[in-house]
Each structure stands twice: as structure tokens, then as C-alpha cells.
Amino acid sequence: MQDLEKLKANLKALNAEYAKIKDVPVEKRAEFGREINEKKTAILEQIKAAEEAALESEVEPLDITAPVAPNQKMPEFISSENGSAHPLMTELDRVIEIYQMMGFDVVEPRQLDDEFHMFDSLNFSKGHPARDGYDTFRTEEGFIPPAHTSTMQHRVLKAYKKNLGEGKDIAVVVPGRVFRNEDVDATHEHTFYQCEGVYVSKDCTMGNMLGILREFFEKYYEQKLDISTQPGYFPFTEPSLEFKIEKPKALGGKKGEFIEMLGCGMIHPNVLKMAGIDPTVYHGFAWGGGIDRLVMLRYGLKDVRYFESGKLNFLKEF
Amino acid sequence: MRISLNWLKKFVNINLDNAELEKIIDSRLVEIEEVIDESKKYDNIFVAKVVECEAIPETHLHLCKIDAGSHELAGEDGLVQVVCGAPNVHAGMLAAWIAPGAIVPQSVHEDAPFVIGKRKMLGQYDSFGMLAGADELDFGDDHSGIVEIDPEMAKPGDKLADVFELNDTILDIENKSLTHRPDCFGIIGFAREVAGILGQKFNEPRFEEYAATSSKQVSIESAEICPRYSAIVLKKHGEIRKKYLTLEDTLLSKSGMRPVDPIVDATNYLMLLTDQPLHAFDYDKFLAVGGTSEPKIGVRLAKKGEKLTLLDDTEIELIDTDIVITSNNVPVALAGAMGGKSTMIDENTKNIILESATFSLYNLRKTQMAHGIFSEAITRFTKGQPAYQTLNVAKACAGLLSDGFEISESIDTQAAESKNNVVKITTDEINNLLGTNYSKNQIIDTLENVSFEVEDGDELTITAPAWRTDIHIKEDIIEEIGRLNGYDNIEPILPKHATSEPNKMIVLKSRIRDFLSHTGANELLTYTFVHGDLIEKVGQDVNNSYRLVNSISPDLQYLRQQIVPSLLVKSYENLKAKHQEFALFEMNQVFLRSDGVDEDGVPIANSNLAMVVASMDEETKYYVAKKYLEALAEKLGLKLSFKKFEATKHEAYFEPKRSAGVYIGENLVGCIGEIKFSVLNKLKLPRGVAAFEISLDELVKLASFKKVNHEISDFPTVSRDITITTAKAYEEIAKAIEEKLSQKELIFEITPTSIYQPEGKIEKNISFHLSFADKNKTLESGEILELMNELEKIA
Secondary structure, three states, X not given: OHHHHHHHHHHHHHHHHHHHHHHOOHHHHHHHHHHHHHHHHHHHHHHHHHHHHHHXXXXXXXXXXXXOOOOOOOXXXXXXXXXXXXXXXXXXXXXHHHHHHOOOEEOOOOOOEOHHHHOHHHOOOOOOHHHHHHOOOOEOOOOEOOOOHXXXXXXXXXXXXXXXXXXXXXXXXXXXXXXXXXXXXXXXXXXXXXXXXXXXXXXXXXXXXXXXXXXXXXXXXXXXXXXXXXXXXXXXXXXXXXXEEEOOHHHOOOOOOEEEEEEEEXXXXXXXXXXXXXXXXXXXXXXXXXXXXXHHHHHOOOOHHHHHOOOXXXXXXX | OXXXXXXXXXXXXXXXXXXXXXXXXXHHOOOEEEEEEEOOOOOOEEEEEEEEEEEXXXXXXXXXXXXXOOOOOOOOOOOEEEEEOOOOOOOOOEEEEEOOOOEOHHHOOOOOOOEOOEEEEOOOEEEEOEEOEOXXXXXXXXXXXXXXXXXXXXXXXXXXXXXXXXXXXXXXXXXXXXXXXXXXXXXXXXXXXXXXXXXXXXOOOOOOOOOOOOOOOOEEOOOOOOOEEEEEEEEEOOOOOOOOOOHHHHHXXXXXXXXXXXXXXXXXXXXXXXXXOEEEEEHHHHHHHHOOOOOXXXXXXXXXXXXXXXXXXXXXXXXXXXXXXXXXXXEEEEOOOEEEHHXXXXXXXXXXXXXXXXXXXXXXXXXXXXXXXXXXXXXXXXXXXXXXXXXXXXXXXXXXXXXXXXXXXXXXXXXXXXXXXXXXXXXXXXXXXXXXXXXXXXXHHHHHHOOOEEEOOOOEEEEOOOOOOOOOOHHHHHHHHHHHOOHXXXXXXXXXXXXXXXXXXXXXHHHHHHHHHHOOOEEOOOOOEEOHHHHHHOOOOHHHOOEEOOOOOHHHOEEOOOOXXXXXXXXXXXXXXXXXXXXXXXXEEEOOHXXXXXXXXXXXXXXXXXXXXXXXOOOOOHHHHHHHHHHHXXXXXXXXXXXXXXXXXXXXXXXXXXXXXXXXXXXXXXXXXXXXXXXXXXXXXXXXXXXXXXXXXXXXXXXXXXXXXXXXXXXXXXXXXXXXXXXXOHHHHHHHHHHHHHHOOEEEEEEEEEEEOOOOOXXXXXXXXXXXXXXXXXXXXXXXXXXXXXXXXXX
16 A cells, blocks of 8 residues: 555656646757656556555455355346357357268367478478468467368378278368468458368278268258369369359259359378378378358358357347 | 450360350369450441541541441441541551440440440531540550551451450459469460360460570579570561551450560460460660670579569569579579569560570569569469470560561570370279279370370370479379369269267367357357457466467467457457346367477367356356356266365466366366456456356366266155354355265255345355255154254354
């Protein structure tokens, strides 16, 4: 408390000093005034902190073990009609559920990774311009908040390699949060969600990949769907494709109208090799696509920015 | 990249309608961003002969009578009157006449296209339509005069669109999807692919094979930065033909480039045709810059700090990965990106050095980013142009300029003949990866159509053409077979494979989400990245956060250490939006630098569950938060205890006197408490806001579906209320009652109903509602009375 009084005294002294401004030569008044103001701001901040500290020192302890504060009503939950689950998470759970039904294990990605997993392990040669295409963030240490869930491919292949030895296939999906350094607008977010799929066996084919993807989207949209593809380019798959589905009727789609859902392809032999899997014996396919757009389409949402806005007006609709 | 379908059709026989063609290109070659219909752009524009041309006194205008064939506006003399302001209009010339009612092509894509009409000029001269300049026809920016049409190409009355094949469709291609296919950035390469897709053998247009005539050397710092450098020196021998509008001009325009100068146009045309970028230097200026009598061409890395003024007059400071072309070691061009001002072609240019080279795509990519140059040339070079055709293309370009220039010498650094890539593969390997059943013949045809050489045998021995530097492994060939024959023709079939394991963490989060959202709480997702100010405001150490070096803004510069601070910010925003009371929760990953890295060398990730309970009423929300946490724990089969604890720095925002460590057994799994007054102040939040942050990594190890209290008695349950007056903590009393009831081997439930503390007293009256039953018998009233008496002694 003495501190506080001392600070207040200092402030008073400072105010008194300010009154001397009329004795200062005109050309030096601005500088004089600025100096005093700086000191004043500093003291005011200290006073505020001291006042807060004083208030905090007066805070009464609570019985942290009790169910309620003395003389208060027993606490209640917020009324249940106010509650909401995040639509992205609800849909991600649904996506996971469908893949699990289809026999896929689920692995969660990490939100901070490194150059090796983001690029090297995925057959991006050093300094290749394709690395720039991902607009990655970087930390001071050179770590990377992953720009795609493919960052987990190498880990998944290594962790599940034992399946192959046991005569089983590798079938894993990786749903999670990814990051890109891009400007945010109604259809672009720097933070968004993707789901990766990885499948490896002795005899799987591109036809199997198309079969799995079609099956997934038919289950997700609860209708039969036509699919179509487009050649693509990713260093970690060869051949690479863009995968499209016919826009579902429930979303107002017309016959022949296709929407791009994800990128996919047969895993590049170098990617398998790097994870210690012999590409002359095994091959596989992988895919990755955005979840946000899936959810936006399903709910008819127009602006991706709402997802991370934390606005209850938006969230309570779900 | 823009592809003119009319131009494309000169190289490949297309018998599909445009919509089918677009679809098949889209599904087997490249993503089409936009289809631009130009089939009506030049409607009602005719070739017209200027028959009479009289200057209108005291103006820059001419009154012209033109012959536009048998046009309905023609007078008795068969001519139409037009006033023209262009200085180059003269009798006898063929011009392009935009008839009344036509849209000026330049304005076709504008919101309000400009429709030409009949006008009265200077109050007395009727003027029908207009004679058009190159800019108005959308063939460049030239506004110096009207275009003149070669009388060998057209006659009066011809539709301009017919003469120059302007009824066209333009495909705007997504360049990104051809990142690995430099050969497709020329119309020939693109057409080759289209032929392949249509199942036709592509008829390769052959450029004259040409060998260098001079043994002069180009000094190249390393073959890595410039694998091949070819150049042809051209000497002027006459005038370049009078500048008529040419088919090449229109093709440049349709491809998104602007005709500027006959020499530059020729280099650009060849680039659009072959994908090999060319550059023309003014020979004499080149010598002058170097101070030599013979060109001393060099290619080297720039020195840091060197400066170069480019064609567009911007002076750039070079970086040490830039490649420069030098004249006697003085930089004269930024290789692959843009020429220099000092050796620029102009109307006085007499002699030319025509450069045709390839450069390291890695260096050029850096150049592109460092200087923000996105020219057509660098777009192609950064895809990795192959070196096989540099000199031949330069020769073809020289051929285009032959009426004004002749070759004096040619230089080429081509070292050893580059080997074409060879891949061996079997039919089975192809079909087994694709899930197809293509015959050997179909595979061979598919490849030969796009100029691969295939040697039949047990294995196919496949030699890629020189431009397919991207073909290295079997999968590259498989891609060609799958793609050219259409991936969409592959039958989707589900594989048979084993069942899956549930992921415990995902199951846990799903259960938590379900419970909390059904008890009135709201799930949020907030950014992983936060402002350094927020970290400091809640009292965390900013140095314990991973910091982004390229964040979008200071708001998103640090990785958060915990979730609660983000939820506090969102609480403020939602209170401001007039939500009176809420409980926000989020499950996400957080990082602390002090946690270090895992065995992979990447930062340890912590998965947490956080909740903030906030209300405008300023009452403590600690007990609401605690109720949520305890109820959730019960759902998860967990029994929590709440103990005093030393908060670590990253939890320092909890008020020490009103917060607790959350324990499961001996394990500290998180903390719960009111937020410090000073933190609330900084975040403009009302008093009483409470929060918890719990480790999901710990919960997932311990959670189960077991019920904490499961036993049920078949005998009558007794209900009693009891109030105990005490100064002790609630938990001690509750535990004492629990022990007593346990000793009697009763099945019981203890529900606190109120805590009353009379003013000025230390003691509180804690009231419970008890229900209990014996496992084996009906309790008698004597037993109950005795038990209650014992319980009342607890204090």
C-alpha cells in the first residue's frame, strides 16, 4: 500500500513539474512535454498495477473443494438448449465414423512439424519450387505448422509397416488441422481442416482408390454419386489425380455438375522406400482433401471465417 | 496460359464439339479455369478498302469513302462514308471497318460494351461505324493509327473474323496443374497431348535441324545454372515488311500477349508455338555496353548488390542466386526473366543477338519471388525447360524475320548429346497398378501417339521423347497410360481388407463433445496462433511460445501455450454481443517450448480440453466450471479431487486463492479456477469468470466406461437431510460422511444442498441430502436414528 501512495506522490510531483513548462524556451516545450507525458504514462500504469495487486491481495479464498459458495444457489449447468457442438467437429466425427466402418484406422496429426515430414519424406526435392506452392508458416527454429495432412504419411507408413508383415493392409485416415499463409476471405482460411487417407497392400489398384473414394462420398452424402477425375501433380504420388464428385442433389446439384473434392494418387515409390517399405513388393494410394468445404456445402454456409470466429450467434445454430 | 482452339486445330484433327473437347481436356490433361467464347467478338467487322480520303480542313480528321463490299449502308456509288482521325489513313489501303451496330472488340468483356453507331461529325459529316486501330480490335495497345490489312490476304467485304480466324474459343488453363510439364506450355506440345487423348498419332511439326556456324564460346559459370545457351546473330539487310496486321499478331493477342515490335513479336510467337522462350538483344548496344568489337557473351550468377535496369525501366538490386547474361562481364539481362534496358530492341536496331537458352529452374524460381517478375518466359523456365530445341527454335525465329535480317553467325554451347530417358515395364505392371486390362497393343499405341518409342519384348522398352524430361520411373509410364486413356474409364472397385481399431483419443473427444454440448456448453475452435500481447496479458512467458517468422499479422505470430486465453478473448466478444452467460469449450493442441522435442525431433504436442464460464452477473463461476468438470469426469468413469497447487507460469492467470489443481488419484491432470482480477481487467471481462484446462493426454489414459458408483440395493432407500456446522473445508465433511456410511456397508448417495454462512461467522452450515440403503436388509428406524446421531457429531 505504501508503494501505491509513493506512486501517487510521484504523480503529483510530476504534475507540478509540468506546470514549469511556461519557463521552458518555446522551441523546447514540445520535447519537455513529451518527456513528462512518457513518465506520467509509466507511473499511471504502475499505479493501475499496484491497485490491481491491492485488490488481488484482498481477494478472499474460495473453498475449492465445495460444490457451491456460501449463501449462494447451487450452481447449475447453462440451460441445455444453449449448448452446441462445433459443426466442423461434428462432421469430422462423421467422416471418421464412415472411414472406420470402411475399415480404416484413424491417426491424429500434429499441429507443429518439420521440413522432413512436410517435404523431404514426400519426395519434394530440395529447393523444388513445388515447396513454395504450399505457403507454409515457419517458426524461428524452422518447424512448420503443417500445410497438409500428408505430413503424416511418413509416420503412418512407418507405424503401420508391421501390418504388411502380418499379411494385412495399411488402411489409415488422418483428419486434422492444417495451416497456410494466405489471405483470409469468405472461401479462404489460414487455418482449416483436412482428411488424409493412406492405403498400402501388395495388390491394390487405382481402381480400388476410386472405389474407396466413391464409397466414402456416397455414404457421406447418402446417395449414389458419379465421380470424375482430372490429372494432377503432386511430388508424392505418381500418377496424381484430382477427384471430383457429382454435386449431390441435396446440395442443389444438377446432372453433370461436378465439384472438386480432393487430390489423390498412387504413392510414389520413393515415399514408400523412405518409410522402409519395398515398392517392388507393395504399392499404395493416398488422398487428402479439405473438410471445411465439405461442411459448408452440407450446411449451405457461405463464409468459412465463421468456423474459427467463436461467435455464439453462429455456433448456436448447430 | 491461354489456348486458342483454332490454333490448336491446326495441329490436331478434332472431330468433337467444343464442349466435348473441353471435357476431355479437363479430365485427361489439365484443369481448364475458364472457357472464353470469342465466336461473336468480331461480328459485323469487315475488311474495307479506303477509296477516297480527303482531309477535313483545320482538323486532324479525314473524310473517307470506303468499299466494304455490298454493304446495306453503301450509297449509290457503292461506298460508305466514314470519318477517320488516324494519321495513317490513306486512299488505297485495306482497313478494318467496324460497322454500325457492332461492338468494339476491345470493350467486349467490359460491363457496358461500346456499340458503334452512326454519328454526325463536326455537325455536318455523316460517319458510319469506324476504321479501327489495333487497340480497338483488341490486338495490342497500339493507338498510333488504324490497322492495315495485306491485300494478298483479303478483299473488301470479307469478314475480318474469316480472314484472321477470329471466331474462336479460348481455354484459360490453370498453369499449376502443368507444373511438371514444360512441354505443354507451347501449342505444339499441348496439341500433341490432345492428339494422344483422342487416340491419334501426333504429326510432329519438324523444325529444321540446325548446327552452329561459329566456334565462338559463351562463357558460362556452370552448366547447372545454364545447361545450354544458343544464340544467333542477325544482320539487317533490308526493311522488315511494311507492318500489316498478321495472323501472328492475332495469335499473340488471343494467347494473352501484346504485339509490340516485329522482332519481339517473332520471339514471343515462337515461344507460344514451341514453349522455348527467346530473347533479342540489340547487337550494337550489346557491344557498346561491353566495350568490345565482338560480342563477349557470358552467363553467371549475379553478385550481391549489383544493379540492373530492366526493360520496363525498373532498377533492381540483384541477389546472388539471380542468373545474369553479361556483355564482357557487364550484366545486360536478368536471365530467363526479363531483358535489360541497355540492350533493348528499338526502331533503330540494325543487328540482333537472338538468345535461346535454358536456365536452372531453382534459381529462376528465387528470382521470380525476389523481384516479383511473372513474365511468360519465366513462367515457362520455372517448369524446367528441356534443352533439346534451343538452337532449332532460334533458327525458326530467324526465318520469320528473314525479310529484314539474315543470319551472320550462330553460337551454341550444347555439350554432349543429351540422352533420352528409357523405362522398362511390363503390361501386367501397368494393369496391376491401375486396375485395368489394357492390351499390349493399346499400350504401345497410346505411347507412340505422343511420340514415345516403344520396343516390344517380354518387357516394353520405352524411350521418352527429348521433351519428356519428367519420365524416369515405371509409375511415370503408368501415369501416361492411365491418363491418356482416361482415368474415368477405370472401374472403381472396393478392396477387401481387415477391420479397423477405434482411436481412443477421438472416442474420448467425441464423448466430451457430446456431454458438454448437451449440458448447455458451446464448442469453439479458435486459432492456434495468437498475438504476443495476449500471451503477456495472461502472464505467460512469450519466450515459451514458438514464434512464426512469417506470420500473416502480429495477431497470429505465436503458437499458443494453452487454450483458455483464446477462450477468454472469445468470451469478451460474446459478452459484447449481448450473450449474458455461457460456457465455452475447446479441444485442441498446444505447445510449450520448454517441453522440448520428441524422438522425431519435433516439438512435444499437448492435447487439452479447456472451458471458460463467463457471465455478466459478476458472481463467481468457479462452482459452475467445477460442476461441468465433475459431471464430465463421472461420465468418463473418473473421480476427481481438487487440491491447492503451485501454478506454473503458463497457468499464472488463475487466481491462486481461488484455483485448484485437478487430480485423478495422484496425477495432476490440469487446473481449474477463477481468472485473476488483473487479467480480467486487461481483457475487459467482468469479475467471477472461471475456467479449467485439462490434459486430454492424461484423461485418455484413465477414462473408461465404468460407473463410479454402481451398486444398487434391492431394499428400501431411506432419505434424510442433515446440516453440519463446521469451519472445515467442504471436502473433509463430505469425506467423513462418506466414510461413516461406507463403514456401515450401506449403498448411498450424498447430495449437497446448500452452504450457509451467517454473517461475521467463520463456521458454515453445510446441508446434505442423503439417501442410503442396506445391501442385505431393510433398515430399521432405530438403526437410522443411531446413524444420523453419529453423522451429526461430524464437525
